[in-house]
Amino acid sequence: MRRRAPRQRRGGRVVTRMNLVQAINSGLRGAMQQDENVLLMGEDIGRLGGVFRVTQGLREEFGEDRVLDTPLSETGILGTAIGMALHGLRPVSEIQFADFIYPGFDQLVNEAAKYRYRTAGEFHVPMVVRTPYGGGIRGGQYHSQSPEALFIHTAGLKVVCPSNPYDAKGLLIEAIHDDDPVLFFEPKRVYRAVKMDVPDEAYTVPLGEAKVVRPGEHVTCVAWGAMLYEAFTAAEEVAKQGVDVEVIDLRTLWPLDVEAIVSSVEKTSRVVIVHEAPRTCGFGSELVALITERAFLHLEAPPVRVTGWDTPFPLTHEREYLPLAHRITPALLESARY
Amino acid sequence: MRRRAPRQRRGGRVVTRMNLVQAINSGLRGAMQQDENVLLMGEDIGRLGGVFRVTQGLREEFGEDRVLDTPLSETGILGTAIGMALHGLRPVSEIQFADFIYPGFDQLVNEAAKYRYRTAGEFHVPMVVRTPYGGGIRGGQYHSQSPEALFIHTAGLKVVCPSNPYDAKGLLIEAIHDDDPVLFFEPKRVYRAVKMDVPDEAYTVPLGEAKVVRPGEHVTCVAWGAMLYEAFTAAEEVAKQGVDVEVIDLRTLWPLDVEAIVSSVEKTSRVVIVHEAPRTCGFGSELVALITERAFLHLEAPPVRVTGWDTPFPLTHEREYLPLAHRITPALLESARY
Amino acid sequence: MHVIREDGSLDPTLDPGLSIDQVVALYKAMLRTRIVDDRLEKLQRQGRIAFHVGSLGEEAAIIGAAAALRDRDWIVPCYREVGALLWRGYPLQRYVDHMYGNAGDPLRGRQMPDHTFSKSHRYLSVSAPIGTQIPHAVGVAMAAKKRGLDECVGVFFGDGATSSNDFHAAMNFAGVYEAPVLFLCRNNGFAISLRTEHQTAARTMAEKAAAYRVPAARIDGNDVLAVWRAVREGVQRATDGGGPTFIELMTYRLGGHSTSDDPSIYRSQSEVDSWRKADPLARLRKHIEQRDVWNDDLESDWRAICDAEVKECVLRAEEKPAPELRGMFTDVYAEQPWHLREQEAQCVGGPRAKDEGDES
């Protein structure tokens, strides 16, 4: 961080106002200070500090043995990270954009995900894969994708997606402590858009716990990452028309906090799910299936998905591709009035 | 085929009794005879005729320029196939097991799927990727996977999965004629288990059309590939208890014949979906979501998924992993009695 | 291998024997590419376009190679070779429209700037994922060979791309199937911030070709005639049935990786300055001035022509509206399936974002 951020004490903790990039940076620093086996690797993360500057300053602080500027190979980054994780390290790999994870996909789904199972727990792979995902920076087809569903479908992986700086830092440290491979999706649209007070010290936010960010009675709205803000905006919008929306931030996508969702839907009887990824076989379909299975008799309206369209991610019209508030609002109203 | 198969005339057509392997072989031969730009490539498909002998005899018949024994690289197989498809050929690649498709995943999801879109139709990629999928041959974690959902989630790909020799040949030839990239999943458990009369000549079965293989009034059961037979067996079983099940064979998974499913569910008000892949984010979740969205007011019971469990595919207990008839039967009964 | 010597003269033993008109045409194309690049970079800084990835310093490698390929040969680009497409006569207006993602964009606003293509110019589509085009090139070459066509393929990629899966697979397939393909590795010293010497322990990229028994050459990529000569030799080999060739084009990326980059973080100005002395344009200019076919007047005339042309294209591009919204839903498949028909209707008939197209 070039400029010194405002810092203050809050209930005994020193907190600093940080954006998401700074909070993740602070989480990485904290985890690296706690445990010398934590090591970072990825393309351009060292000298450059990452194309989004998330790892800025860490190579200087921890040395080039702990912050590896790797060759341009996602297979190499993820494949060697697995080996490191098998031998006592806790590698945190950065994939520069989620769109570029596929060259290393095999190592994640066939190796990292299955290593514990196929050795009956004798070996395990405590690694974290950080990657910026989603639209909103005019990145077009290859700098905007949201491939979380592919990893949720893969047994053995955990999938996390924070929406704000506080959660991001705590979830990231928890993910690094976790003994299983964790995919950590960072909403790049939020990177510099949101600031919060974040404790300077290392802390954790547990995996697998969703958060009700806006309690409500009439419709449940489930979102995560960058779309959380859109859901929230839409909720505020429809509140003016008397529709009271409960907004849930999933935070961990898998294993899911199914209880939080089901109990909310049992209350509201209506649900709208929002995600950026294409609709078909997106995580929204799983949420609809789970809710329908578990709260069928409570449902007063069909669960609704407001999502990216089933096309590659476009450029010029990305604001019409993304499920922004203007598309969530009518969905909430329709659901409420069904 | 080593032994000559029984052959006869049927309504003007010469038909031969074939299993699935023979029917696919016949489909490849027919397409290659029709169009010299059709070319096969894959590991061990030439001299050996494929590890399942699906391509047996084709190298001898069409020469090594049209049946390529490739080096051991799915990236190479799929990446060069795209190039060939861009320049006038119609490559049909074999991936030896669906479990091994991931090293070439990037070429499929980032390249083949998006080439038409990102060139506004100026270029397109008419390629077929054949691959045996699913359990039932004691193949364990890496010779049993069913990754269809990953490709259904990817806009720009078509996904086909035949259940029987007749459809397989017709769908395969249609897929080869198709101007878009098609994933063609072959149920290896069915390869030699089912025989039917199959016309010797080339014919097509249209993509995107499901088939009602057993009409029924009480519950709709949707399946494809090897699980179709289990669904059918279960339907016959529950028929004894007075539950009349309509069994639908999807044949093409995407683009889906949504009409066929919705109109069946509008009639039965109940649906059970069967697939081998792990449940979470499997194609079943999309089907539940679509049905719930489109037939909500008709549903008398929550849609049910009978699927593989959310673990890697096991070995010893594969018959308890797979959603075989013994698991479908109670689901059908429960749905009917809900 | 130097064809154009320090003093501007040609090494007669290496001179590929281009006519003086051809040599001047190369220079003009290189200069035009640079002028276009400069202008686009400014437009990006002014916030008028979102992004640009340029070829400052690498023009000789790009234009020289493009010129040595024959019209019937295919070019399979990375993202930095729009100069090669312009060399083939692609309309500048179309390129600038694409940079704006407007209604004239042949990509219909579906991709980031600089992701061009043109079937009629035998120029495949730029993809952002590094390396993916390399096996495509081999496949095109294999198809040409199978179809008995007298064509070969030149595929561009960077030093960083040699680490990709696709490079490895493509080189291996090219070797095995003796595909008529030229691997044109622009070694510009960097993969974003990573120096080539950290990309691999190999001392040269050309060394890598031996792993696939692909003949290789390492060329001064700032010497346009050396590039031309090496690439034409590769074309000859390919069309003679001799299979693939790997050519390492040694150059230097004088600009940032893209307009999103800040190269000052990872390299010194003095390093850049020292490379400016090896500027491929200056080098070629010295030669043509020595041969009395170029001078300051011609230079400023040509600059003025190019400037005016770009300016005009920019003007027109800025007048054009955004591409049709419904264009977001076509070309996913040959025929639009039901679900995209539905989604198109929902989107086009639905509410609009407040500042659509104006995301920051």
Place this chain on the structure above:
Amino acid sequence: MHVIREDGSLDPTLDPGLSIDQVVALYKAMLRTRIVDDRLEKLQRQGRIAFHVGSLGEEAAIIGAAAALRDRDWIVPCYREVGALLWRGYPLQRYVDHMYGNAGDPLRGRQMPDHTFSKSHRYLSVSAPIGTQIPHAVGVAMAAKKRGLDECVGVFFGDGATSSNDFHAAMNFAGVYEAPVLFLCRNNGFAISLRTEHQTAARTMAEKAAAYRVPAARIDGNDVLAVWRAVREGVQRATDGGGPTFIELMTYRLGGHSTSDDPSIYRSQSEVDSWRKADPLARLRKHIEQRDVWNDDLESDWRAICDAEVKECVLRAEEKPAPELRGMFTDVYAEQPWHLREQEAQCVGGPRAKDEGDES
């Protein structure tokens, strides 16, 4: 490089100087591996186990390399090196139980036969996808180096695996990070049906190492002492901070690719017969017989011991029940999440397949 000469004597200039006990131990391990292989192949033919992938003809490459690694060094296997694991003292019973996927299987019946592992023997887990273990090995080596441990890593793979993405990435990372790793490429002539000469245009696999500036050697893989010597040199280099070594072990797969294969389709019996003459066991036996530490009696005693041992293990394995059904639901994560708890309950409490475990 031949250490054991045609006539059974050692080339004194190359003899790595193993004690005669060590040499006999190598022979006994090689023979034991072959006896186990033979037996498993028969069991498969009788339908008592589902599958086996053996090492017939490749024992010297496998055991020689395993022996030259130190106990503290890691072995990262492909699927054909169970001999290396047995060499390290892995209990045969455990292996046979695994082959049966029974309740004694450390894998709990979750993988196909021959997918072994053992942390206490520093032997990573066999995976079926080709090549994936190679970057793991480099990662283990990088971790050992970072942690300052005096360890290196030997990773086995076949000629076919050199075409994989993972090979390329792993070699490149090893070169860049100077990882203490030995790439042990068993070139057995085939990737299932594909001959090595069609796998790549390169004439040798060792040539590929230069692309990553990794020192390479090409060794007669049927000469166990040559293998030992080359691998020990690699260990020395790795532990001296000299980084990786690539060793091509030239051998021949005398058996089928696996019990599912029918090699007669793609190769002649006469070819196999000619390679039988280069049998690594026969070669080593000639040497130890010459040195009077082995003879027909010792051979038949050792065979009898090994036979009895395998037989006993098979007997016990066949008595053991299937692994617990609920074991299907553990070890997906460190802690079982709610959805697997639910699914376990549904499965264990639900209806049973008619002939569970008996799928044909």
